[in-house]
Amino acid sequence: MADRLRAAVLGATGLVGQRFVSLLARHPWFSLEAVTASERRVGKRYGEAVEWYIDEPFPDEAAELELRPTRPEAVRDADVVFVALPKEVAAGIEPELARMGKIVVSNASVYRMEPDVPLLNPEANWEHIQLVKVQRQRRGWSGAILKVPNCTTAVLTLSLKPLLDRYGLEEVYMTSMQAISGAGFAGVPGYAIVDNIIPFIKGEEEKVVRESRKILGRLEAGEVRPAGFRVVATATRVPVLDGHLESVVARLSKAPGGVEEVVEAWEGWRSLPQELGLPTAPERPIVVRREPDRPQPRLDRRTGRGMSVVVGRASLPLEGEPLLRYLVLGHNTLRGAAGTGVLIAELYYKLVEQVF
Amino acid sequence: MADRLRAAVLGATGLVGQRFVSLLARHPWFSLEAVTASERRVGKRYGEAVEWYIDEPFPDEAAELELRPTRPEAVRDADVVFVALPKEVAAGIEPELARMGKIVVSNASVYRMEPDVPLLNPEANWEHIQLVKVQRQRRGWSGAILKVPNCTTAVLTLSLKPLLDRYGLEEVYMTSMQAISGAGFAGVPGYAIVDNIIPFIKGEEEKVVRESRKILGRLEAGEVRPAGFRVVATATRVPVLDGHLESVVARLSKAPGGVEEVVEAWEGWRSLPQELGLPTAPERPIVVRREPDRPQPRLDRRTGRGMSVVVGRASLPLEGEPLLRYLVLGHNTLRGAAGTGVLIAELYYKLVEQVF
Amino acid sequence: MADRLRAAVLGATGLVGQRFVSLLARHPWFSLEAVTASERRVGKRYGEAVEWYIDEPFPDEAAELELRPTRPEAVRDADVVFVALPKEVAAGIEPELARMGKIVVSNASVYRMEPDVPLLNPEANWEHIQLVKVQRQRRGWSGAILKVPNCTTAVLTLSLKPLLDRYGLEEVYMTSMQAISGAGFAGVPGYAIVDNIIPFIKGEEEKVVRESRKILGRLEAGEVRPAGFRVVATATRVPVLDGHLESVVARLSKAPGGVEEVVEAWEGWRSLPQELGLPTAPERPIVVRREPDRPQPRLDRRTGRGMSVVVGRASLPLEGEPLLRYLVLGHNTLRGAAGTGVLIAELYYKLVEQVF
Amino acid sequence: MADRLRAAVLGATGLVGQRFVSLLARHPWFSLEAVTASERRVGKRYGEAVEWYIDEPFPDEAAELELRPTRPEAVRDADVVFVALPKEVAAGIEPELARMGKIVVSNASVYRMEPDVPLLNPEANWEHIQLVKVQRQRRGWSGAILKVPNCTTAVLTLSLKPLLDRYGLEEVYMTSMQAISGAGFAGVPGYAIVDNIIPFIKGEEEKVVRESRKILGRLEAGEVRPAGFRVVATATRVPVLDGHLESVVARLSKAPGGVEEVVEAWEGWRSLPQELGLPTAPERPIVVRREPDRPQPRLDRRTGRGMSVVVGRASLPLEGEPLLRYLVLGHNTLRGAAGTGVLIAELYYKLVEQVF
Missing domain, CATH: 3.40.50.720 (NAD(P)-binding Rossmann-like Domain)
Structure with a gap:
């Protein structure tokens, strides 16, 4: 060679x-x-x-x-x-x-x-x-x-992986706000999307459900055993050029010791591509923004040359419940394709x- | 007078x-x-x-x-x-x-x-x-x-009321995609919102949580006893002029006998304003669209002269669980204000x- | 019949x-x-x-x-x-x-x-x-x-007709900002037009040049003698759903007695469809807005149920020259189709x- | 120092x-x-x-x-x-x-x-x-x-300079389609500009008229003698984030020997900043695109790190007249500020x- x-x-x-x-x-x-x-x-x-x-x-x-x-x-x-x-x-x-x-x-x-x-x-x-x-x-x-x-699944599963490893996952409720480019150059007519949202992307929700469980599944004896958590996915198309934004509520298996602990789990997470120094691997797979109004598609989609996902607005909204709320953004034709x-x-x- | x-x-x-x-x-x-x-x-x-x-x-x-x-x-x-x-x-x-x-x-x-x-x-x-x-x-x-x-709460609670009456409500997970007009004429700069989403609206999520429980609460002895369901709300601002779209997952107290039963509960629902024939009451408070790609803000926000909410994409995504997924749209400065x-x-x- | x-x-x-x-x-x-x-x-x-x-x-x-x-x-x-x-x-x-x-x-x-x-x-x-x-x-x-x-020509010629009749026309310089709907439902991809302008519409400029001269030509002995003025047309596509906006400079044959005189010529103009009371004829073919910032596509395209054109910002910018500057807006699939x-x-x- | x-x-x-x-x-x-x-x-x-x-x-x-x-x-x-x-x-x-x-x-x-x-x-x-x-x-x-x-004048005058030098200039008719950023971060409300054009920018047209004549004027005995050409300017605001697009018709003093000659005049033009190798000077002040549908704001505004202007669609539309039509685009907060x-x-x- x-x-x-x-x-x-x-x-x-x-x-x-x-x-x-x-x-x-x-x-x-x-x-x-x-x-x-x-x-x-x-x-x-x-x-x-x-x-x-x-x-x-x-x-x-x-x-x-x-x-x-x-x-x-x-x-x-x-x-x-x-x-x-x-x-x-x-x-x-x-x-x-x-x-x-x-x-x-x-x-x-x-x-x-x-x-x-x-x-x-x-x-x-x-x-x-x-x-x-x-x-x-x-x-x-x-x-x-x-x-x-x-694409949607790639962004989602990157944010879920450290959660799964540390807390376990029971259920994931996700609503996506997906960019126009996800449908290809001419996939979404301008007349359909200006001043509008299309709350349906054919086949997308099914893909998120089954692919996320395969990706986060365990390899055993030459087979992937799908992860056991359940996913409810709602996919929408919004007037954004690039960058899928996903609103997530994850029911964890055990409660985190606070939001900051979760944030640190995300921020500190590195994996083999980082260790190997692969040329296209971002320095940080998950970037957490602490401002109240991030991630935003136009401002954050290029993070890590489009290969990082950007997480924000993490909270534990229901006292006493292991329920984590956050938003995650990823570049749909880079990290997502x-x-x-x-x-x-x-x-x-x-x-x-x-x-x- | x-x-x-x-x-x-x-x-x-x-x-x-x-x-x-x-x-x-x-x-x-x-x-x-x-x-x-x-x-x-x-x-x-x-x-x-x-x-x-x-x-x-x-x-x-x-x-x-x-x-x-x-x-x-x-x-x-x-x-x-x-x-x-x-x-x-x-x-x-x-x-x-x-x-x-x-x-x-x-x-x-x-x-x-x-x-x-x-x-x-x-x-x-x-x-x-x-x-x-x-x-x-x-x-x-x-x-x-x-x-x-x-505004967001007005749209949400209208869609929840027949569910609460018929099935009971345990939890509601809602992600909103809210129109620019919700912030007033100059509330959202054009430079901030074109090709973008802002995943934060100050105070909005707290309002949805507490107001929805008051609205759907029971009046007893001169007091409103808040409804007991819990709400996890995520509010975002999208490049849409009018019409708030909300992606909802509702955990019901008992499982419906199928999606069609829920749809009928919504469609058949009328209340006192309809019975009294109040001038601004829409004929149907809740309109259900059966097409896979509705409701859409630009196409559906004027339904019932902006006073109906429009529901679509209802499903029971997790077999054996009383979990209802749907989207609901309402005109934020008409039904919502x-x-x-x-x-x-x-x-x-x-x-x-x-x-x- | x-x-x-x-x-x-x-x-x-x-x-x-x-x-x-x-x-x-x-x-x-x-x-x-x-x-x-x-x-x-x-x-x-x-x-x-x-x-x-x-x-x-x-x-x-x-x-x-x-x-x-x-x-x-x-x-x-x-x-x-x-x-x-x-x-x-x-x-x-x-x-x-x-x-x-x-x-x-x-x-x-x-x-x-x-x-x-x-x-x-x-x-x-x-x-x-x-x-x-x-x-x-x-x-x-x-x-x-x-x-x-x-469509572009229909809007333009309606605004030109009273000028031609009263002052004569030598040259017309027009730049259009045309709506997405002019290309049909799927004619302009969303990915091409969000945060963008496409400064070219195939065949459009040629149509404006030749059709405007035929429409404003004189019928003589069973033939249309094209009007003699020259047209320089530049057509662009903008992120607007409906309504073509046109920026016009018209070199007239003789100088008007002031802008107000021109405005009155437009406002007072009625034609046979109005006299006959044809059902689809607008009451006023040309509506003049006096605010400095009109016409605007979203606010003005429905004027006269989409059958009036709306003129604004008229001025005589070069002292001593019979040069009239104005903007005209018309609904491209109503007045324009x-x-x-x-x-x-x-x-x-x-x-x-x-x-x- | x-x-x-x-x-x-x-x-x-x-x-x-x-x-x-x-x-x-x-x-x-x-x-x-x-x-x-x-x-x-x-x-x-x-x-x-x-x-x-x-x-x-x-x-x-x-x-x-x-x-x-x-x-x-x-x-x-x-x-x-x-x-x-x-x-x-x-x-x-x-x-x-x-x-x-x-x-x-x-x-x-x-x-x-x-x-x-x-x-x-x-x-x-x-x-x-x-x-x-x-x-x-x-x-x-x-x-x-x-x-x-x-900003608008900076873009315009760069494109005019080689024309003035080679052919002389009599009149310039310009319609601008200006980006939202030209008004500053919060200068244009989102509710005003989505699905719309605002055909007025306060003071802008006057600036284009007088500044372009000063910039292209001749320095004589410690004074700038303004250039003698006349300008008719119409300024509009469009739903574009960055990049002012200008549609220009220039009446030259003498007729060019064809469009290609003009294109070469633009492309070949260099000035002192290029000769001195100033760090922020673009390699080519004027870039000409030959595709029929360029320049486009989103695709071309970063040309020359935002310091080049991009010209396209040049033509000599009226036979026998020294009238040049073209479009020019420039980044309004870089070249324009x-x-x-x-x-x-x-x-x-x-x-x-x-x-x-």
């Missing part, structure tokens, strides 16, 4: 694809070699075909890449393939890529709940990466599929392949 | 004041005689002094009224006085008006929790109006102070004075 | 289609009999198939209409057909309908510049309706095609058919 | 003040020593007193600075004083500071039109800095007052003091 790993992005012109390209264009370990798009854009230069709408400068390194068709054989030269495709398209391509020996790091929701597919929010459950062995054994693949969680995707790939090469 | 009751609005140029003026300008029972404002506007005609920003046509009937100072003696000629003032200003004026014999219907938060002051969301607790007698006895007033609830104020006055004159 | 004329709306589920349905559902002359949509919705009831997003209550009268396919033979029973279709679809259907004897009132841009097709902004050029005779002669149709102007469409039909039946 | 110049910011907690602090905190020549605020914040640490709302990370270097009162004697230790105060407050302070020997670089509008005060948009009129000599002679000051232009302020200070120390 070469000095730098060759990376491809499938679906490189969408919002998540643009984030992948932005993160990979100057990555210390990966070299972005291939980008793909839908048929009508194939053959064009990335720099001219993409409508660059994200809040990062366009990476000139990617400008000259020629858009390839979104097919397995088109990325034969890649070591690692990042997938930012609709689930229907991803479903057919990903197993084929894994069979070809590719490391497939995918943001598509398909296969997330397969027992032998790791669903990784690295700081929360890096050890699930061992499922790769099971997957290869069972499927006979030389590559592997690794999944990025649903492409950033976590790149972090997963870094974890894989460091831990499994031991390349770096 | 004359055919029509003479009404005054204190603080008539603000957003809630404008709603009062709009509702009273053509009211069948009340005749708008007086409007007041802060010093610098006194003496001007209402039509030239007000910046009419609400989504109702300006009522020409009010154009020629001369703005009076915001002082008790300035509205000596009024029978009923509607108050849309900051609580600090209202605190000094309201008792004085009640002493002068005025019926004071107030949107200011001060005095809401006084034991002898009725806090009225008429469909939910019209019988609390009997506190007027206690109040007069205790204070020696010939008039009375009647209070409009906090001026509309309920006018409805309270109608109730008072119909029921207590028996004028109509 | 029956008492009431039978009307159909082609493309009834889009934003302009919804406006047509809303205006026709309770129209005194027209009876809405047929609505059409694209294939996947055919057969459904209008009330269940439409996503009603406009700021009018849904007209229950239209709820039970069954959606028909968008084909000429599907509206055989209609007298007048209102077209709210993309121009590519309209191009094939409209001539066929005219051949079948239908009065086709169309918002589609195709055929607007055909010499024998009247392009009508009724108050500005009602006399162009005489082109119907030329059209029938030339094409051998028993029906006719009548065109609604481009469906409202003017219905007004055209009213004019036709009153004037040409002399039915009413 | 020390190695690094000691800088103070008056009015450091407002939006423009925050930009000054952000630019100065890590500036190679200036050392930020003092920040001032209004009375109620004096004595607090900057880091705790400021509500940091701009899209730059908070500069930790400034966190511990203690807020001083906004008075001349409070910044006695500064060499250069940057002023981000309302004009009424600035009026009394600035002459006093200049008398004390301070270099006062001010964003306040007061004194901008004084004949001996340089109004500097450095790339456009750096040579006006010679007025400092006149000012000192006339006033007997050892310091000096240097003025930053009005604090960024230009810092650039002026750099120019002064390099050119007049020859310190660097």
Whole structure:
């Protein structure tokens, strides 16, 4: 294997694809070699075909890449393939890529709940990466599929992990206020969302319920035993460009010794990605703001280059009950998609392949 | 008493004041005689002094009224006085008006929790109006102070009342997404709220907790015994002009026989204001939308001329648990302020004075 | 011909289609009999198939209409057909309908510049309706095609007409700030327009240039001689739901005797639709606001039920030059589309058919 | 004079003040020593007193600075004083500071039109800095007052300068679409601007008219002879956070040899700040975008770290006429305020003091 790993992005012109390209264009370990798009854009230069709408400068390194068709054989030269495709398209391509020996790091929701597919929010459950062995054994693949969680779930589970470890979790009530970018560039019409909220995102609540229990589950004998807490999730879409804000009430198994104790549990929490110094890992996975009016999406979504989640307004509202109330914010296309995707790939090469 | 009751609005140029003026300008029972404002506007005609920003046509009937100072003696000629003032200003004026014999219907938060002051969301607790007698006895007033609830609480308690009656209530977890108008015309800077959410509204959560228990409490021996359920409230401000949306999880005392049963309980519910045919009472206090993506603030806030609350997305998310999830929307300056104020006055004159 | 004329709306589920349905559902002359949509919705009831997003209550009268396919033979029973279709679809259907004897009132841009097709902004050029005779002669149709102007042009030309008549026009410099609804429900992605302006609308500037000269041209010997003034148009899209605002500098042929004289020319102006009392004609085609900060889209777009244009900030900025500066606002899907469409039909039946 | 110049910011907690602090905190020549605020914040640490709302990370270097009162004697230790105060407050302070020997670089509008005060948009009129000599002679000051232009004017004049030099200018028609931040943090209520445009900004149009002629005027015998072109300006406020977009039609003195020639004139243009390599000077003062739909405020306002203006959509719309149409965008609190302020200070120390 070469000095730098060759990376491809499938679906490189969408919002998540643009984030992948932005993160990979100057990555210390990966070299972005291939980008793909839908048929009508194939053959064009990335720099001219993409409508660059994200809040990062366009990476000139990617400008000259020629858009390839979104097919397995088109990325034969890649070591690692990042997938930012609709689930229907991803479903057919990903197993084929894994069979070809590719490391497939995918943001598509398909296969997330397969027992032998790791669903990784690295700081929360890096050890699930061992499922790769099971997957290869069972499927006979030389590559592997690794999944990025649903965006809302990625933000939520990061905030829950230290709570689960320290206090145990019984129930989680969550209402999300999700950014427009979560639906992709053209997913939410301007006429629908200005001066409005849409209190429904198809399939989202189900994903939060089942994915959070898998992510925070325990790996035992080659299987993930889902965590036992129950989740009630209500997902809404708000007129915000980037950053999902989540209002959470968590019923803990035992009462904390005060809010400050919880805050310290969050603030002091580090995990393997921090210890390994993975390039995309934020210094602090969870940043706690003590001002009464934070986190705010526009002000806080870039915290830790979009890879930290920001927690605020923690309180124990019902005397004598182990009930914790807080808000948590995360960047939905970084921590909730492409950033976590790149972090997963870094974890894989460091831990499994031991390349770096 | 004359055919029509003479009404005054204190603080008539603000957003809630404008709603009062709009509702009273053509009211069948009340005749708008007086409007007041802060010093610098006194003496001007209402039509030239007000910046009419609400989504109702300006009522020409009010154009020629001369703005009076915001002082008790300035509205000596009024029978009923509607108050849309900051609580600090209202605190000094309201008792004085009640002493002068005025019926004071107030949107200011001060005095809401006084034991002898009725806090009225008429469909939910019209019988609390009997506190007027206690109040007069205790204070020696010939008039009375009647209070409009906090806007978020007004919307919430209307949706809770049929649940409480039928199933009992143990706990309520609520996250609100509140409109800009809730802070008054200049209360939320444009630079703070575009592409953003502010997850904090000073004093709001405390109001929801205590007012909802008073409103849904039982009147016994001249006192309101607060309802026993517990409330965890998280209040946020979103880039929406009008209409508060609330995401609710209610732990009921006994399990409903299915979601449809709950929906029918809401839809079939009528109360005294409907039976009496009060002019401002909506035909249906609670409207249930069955589409998966409703209620939406922009589309639903005008339902029942802004006096209905709109419920959607009801579900029983945890099998075997009496836990009800839903969203409820209400117009914050109509059902949540001026509309309920006018409805309270109608109730008072119909029921207590028996004028109509 | 029956008492009431039978009307159909082609493309009834889009934003302009919804406006047509809303205006026709309770129209005194027209009876809405047929609505059409694209294939996947055919057969459904209008009330269940439409996503009603406009700021009018849904007209229950239209709820039970069954959606028909968008084909000429599907509206055989209609007298007048209102077209709210993309121009590519309209191009094939409209001539066929005219051949079948239908009065086709169309918002589609195709055929607007055909010499024998009247392009009508009724108050500005009602006399162009005489082109119907030329059209029938030339094409051998028993029906006719009548065109609604481009939305921006409709607003602009209404404000220009009294200026042209009184002072003559040399040049017009216009910058538009156009609402999201002008692109249709899903035409502008939320991610593109929040906290942004898009300074380009495909084909719009060309339409303003050529259509304004046709509309304000003179009918001579069965032909429209375009007005001679020149137009420089810059079109932008802004985060506003409804209402196009236009900043105008007009070089007049002779200098006005002061701004007040111009204001009076606008305010006093009435035209044939007002004299005939056509149901959809606003009392005043041009409303002038004298406040320094008007017109504002959200506050003024409903003026004259969306059929008046609102002018403000008129000034003569360069001493000694016949240069008039002002802003004009109009509701883009009422005055700029469906409202003017219905007004055209009213004019036709009153004037040409002399039915009413 | 020390190695690094000691800088103070008056009015450091407002939006423009925050930009000054952000630019100065890590500036190679200036050392930020003092920040001032209004009375109620004096004595607090900057880091705790400021509500940091701009899209730059908070500069930790400034966190511990203690807020001083906004008075001349409070910044006695500064060499250069940057002023981000309302004009009424600035009026009394600035002459006093200049008398004390301070270099006062001010964003306040007061004194901008004084004949001996340089109004500097450095790339456009750096040579006006010679007025400092006149000012000192006339006033007997050892310091000096240097003025930053009005934000809209700064953006406009940068785009006009190469046109004036090459083709001459007769008339300029400009409509601005200005960002919310132009009015300061709380200057535009959220309720006024969501789903709306306010077509009026007090005093703005007059500033554009007179300041643009001064900036582009010629320095002769110690006086600025205003440029002779006439300006018609219409200023509007739009729901955009940062970035003023301006739609311009310029009547040139002689016709360009085609649009491409004009584009090259803009793109090739460099001025003294670029030649001197001033730290805050953008590499290219004018960036031309060739896509049909640019510049867009959200996508382009950060070009050249907010110091470039971005031009697009240039055309010669009227055949045979020397009329140029284009749009220009600039960051209103960087190029239009604090960024230009810092650039002026750099120019002064390099050119007049020859310190660097």
